[in-house]
Amino acid sequence: MVSIVSEVETGHEDMIHDAQMDYYGTRLATCSSDRTVRVFEVREGEQSLVASLREHDGPVWQVAWAHPMYGRLLASCGYDRKLIIWQEDQTTWRSIHTYTQHTSSINSVCWAPHEHGLMLACASSDGSVSILTYTAAHTWDATKINNAHNVGCNAVSWAPAVSGGGSMQQRLVTGGCDSYVKIWRCEAGEWLEEAKLEGHSDWVRDVAWAPSCGLGTSVIASCSQDCRVLIWTGDNGVYRSKELPTFADVIWHVSWSITGNILAVSGGDNKVSLWKENPEGEWVCLSDSSKSSPTATASEQQQQLRQQAVH
Numbered sequence: 001m002v003s004i005v006s007e008v009e010t011g012h013e014d015m016i017h018d019a020q021m022d023y024y025g026t027r028l029a030t031c032s033s034d035r036t037v038r039v040f041e042v043r044e045g046e047q048s049l050v051a052s053l054r055e056h057d058g059p060v061w062q063v064a065w066a067h068p069m070y071g072r073l074l075a076s077c078g079y080d081r082k083l084i085i086w087q088e089d090q091t092t093w094r095s096i097h098t099y100t101q102h103t104s105s106i107n108s109v110c111w112a113p114h115e116h117g118l119m120l121a122c123a124s125s126d127g128s129v130s131i132l133t134y135t136a137a138h139t140w141d142a143t144k145i146n147n148a149h150n151v152g153c154n155a156v157s158w159a160p161a162v163s164g165g166g167s168m169q170q171r172l173v174t175g176g177c178d179s180y181v182k183i184w185r186c187e188a189g190e191w192l193e194e195a196k197l198e199g200h201s202d203w204v205r206d207v208a209w210a211p212s213c214g215l216g217t218s219v220i221a222s223c224s225q226d227c228r229v230l231i232w233t234g235d236n237g238v239y240r241s242k243e244l245p246t247f248a249d250v251i252w253h254v255s256w257s258i259t260g261n262i263l264a265v266s267g268g269d270n271k272v273s274l275w276k277e278n279p280e281g282e283w284v285c286l287s288d289s290s291k292s293s294p295t296a297t298a299s300e301q302q303q304q305l306r307q308q309a310v311h
Contacts, residue, residue: 008047010038015059022065022072029074031060037076037086039093051093056080061107067114075120077106083122083130085140097140102126108155108206115161116170125152129174129184131191145184145191149176154205157220160212173220175204181222181232183239195234199241202226206253211260221263223251229265229275231283244275244283262286 010016014033021028021042028040028047037053037060058079066073072088083099083106104125112119118134129145159171170186171194181197181204202225210219218234229244229251249268256263263275263283273288 008040008042010040011049012036012038017060018062020063020065023068027065027072029063029065029076031063031076031078033059035060035078037063037074037084039074039088050091051088053084053086053093053095055084055095055098056082061105062109064109064111064120066111066118066120069114070118073118075109075111075122077109077122079105081106081124083109083132085120097132099130099132099140099142101130101142101144102128104152107153110156110158112158112170113161115168119170121156121158121172123148123153123156123174125154127152127176129153129156129172129191131172131186143189143191148174148182148184149178149180151177153177154203155207157207157209159209159218162212171209173207173209175207175222175224177203179204179224179226181207181220181230183220183234195237195239197222197232197239197241199230199232199243200224200226200228205251208254208256208263210256210263211258219260221254221256223254223265223267225250227251227267229254229263231263231277242281242283245285 010030012032012034016030016032019030028042031037035056039051040047041050056078060076060078063076074086077083081102084095085097086093087096102124106122106124108123110121121131123129127147127149129148131143133141135141153174153176155175157173161168172184174182179200179202183195184191185194204222204224206223208221220232223229227247227250230241232239232241251267253266266272271288274286275283276286277283
């Protein structure tokens with residue numbers, strides 16, 4: 001069974017929607033419907049509040065840490081159509097860039113592999129995806145994939161810097177309200193649709209590109225409102241899917257281990273389960289653990305708010 005190692009009292013005044021550890025596992029960032037992002041120092045089972053960041057004007061859906069080679073940078077996105085990049089200078093946190101070029105809720109944010117430079121992508125309920133790049137002129141340049149998904153885009157994840165035949169080409173995977181998982185590649189500064197994967201029958205809630213294991217194939221996990229998790233394996237641009245055993249409720253989130261061989265799945269059944277492919281090519285559940293009902297309720301209400309943002 002999965003067991004709780006430690007608990008963090010965040011002090012948030014409303015539902016918590018995301019919690020992410022930094023690269024070294026010593027800082028924790030959380031975000032909430034109380035419109036704040038909080039940063040904690042976590043060491044030896046103890047935590048202390050480092051900063052409470054208050055520049056969002058609505059629920060904050062997601063946070064993401066940049067690679068430490070670029071300093072201590074954190075990105076957050078929310079219902080207020082804002083993407084905010086935060087930086088710690090000495091012991092003080094401040095916002096260094098706010099991106100406001102979406103017309104609806106920004107649902108997901110993800111930093112690119114550090115090999116590509118300082119880049120991130122965000123996905124919005126307006127159906128588009130933005131890619132921000134930090135330039136030599138110390139500015140943030142933005143490009144956009146317009147109409148990436150009909151109705152709205154719920155999730156975005158970067159491919160490893162080396163994947164699919166050893167190429168360093170920039171690639172993204174997105175999941176949307178049109179039930180599609182889409183793969184995008186950048187050519188000469190333009191983002192092109194490389195593949196549209198059909199398998200889900202309802203909104204795709206999350207996508208996660210597995211870290212490279214040194215193989216010549218790409219592995220992507222997706223989960224959906226249809227209560228299913230699909231594992232997509234791509235070789236030479238051809239993707240095939242395998243379905244994990246049936247889940248009883250909506251699946252909100254999928255996340256790979258750092259080695260890319262274990263998948264964590266969480267959803268409306270109030271459980272987190274860990275999955276691994278066995279030598280026979282079948283995905284088996286290693287363990288699962290019940291989550292507290294307040295967390296599940298928060299996740300459900302978060303998704304309801306996102307649906308309202310679309311319409």
